[in-house]
Amino acid sequence: MRAAASLALALSLLSSVAMAGDLGPRLGPDGAWQVIELDGAEIAPSDNVVVSFNAGRISGNSGCNRFSGSYDLTRGLSFGGLAMTRMACPGRRGELEASFTAAMDRVNDWRFTDVEGAGTELQLLRDARPVLRALLQP
16 A cells, blocks of 8 residues: 555656656756747847856857846846956947847746647846747757
C-alpha cells in the first residue's frame, strides 16, 4: 500500500512538472532569447536583437551594439549598470537600438506566456504591459 502511494505521488509530481511546459519549473528568465517585438513593432530574426539572462547577468545585442550588465528579480525585474559598445548605427540598426534601449529603460517586471506553435515566450513588462517579447533560442 505504501509503495503504491509513493508511486502515485511521484507520478503526480512528474506530471505537474511536464505540464509546466518545455522549460520546466524556472525561477527566472535564464536563457538566450530572440526578440520578436519591441513596443508593438515586429522584430525579425535577421535584425539580431537578442537578450541572454544567466544567474543575475544580462547580455546581448541591441541590433547594432552589444550590451551587458546585471539584473535583479527581488521586486519584479530591474537592471543595474548596463554597458554598451558604441559603434555607429545608421538607418534601421540605429532605430532598433533606440527602441531597444528605450524599452529596457522602462522594464519593471517580466513573465512567461505560452505561444501556440512557438513555445514559451518571455515578456519584459512595464506595469503589466509588454514592451519586449522574445522566444527562447534553440
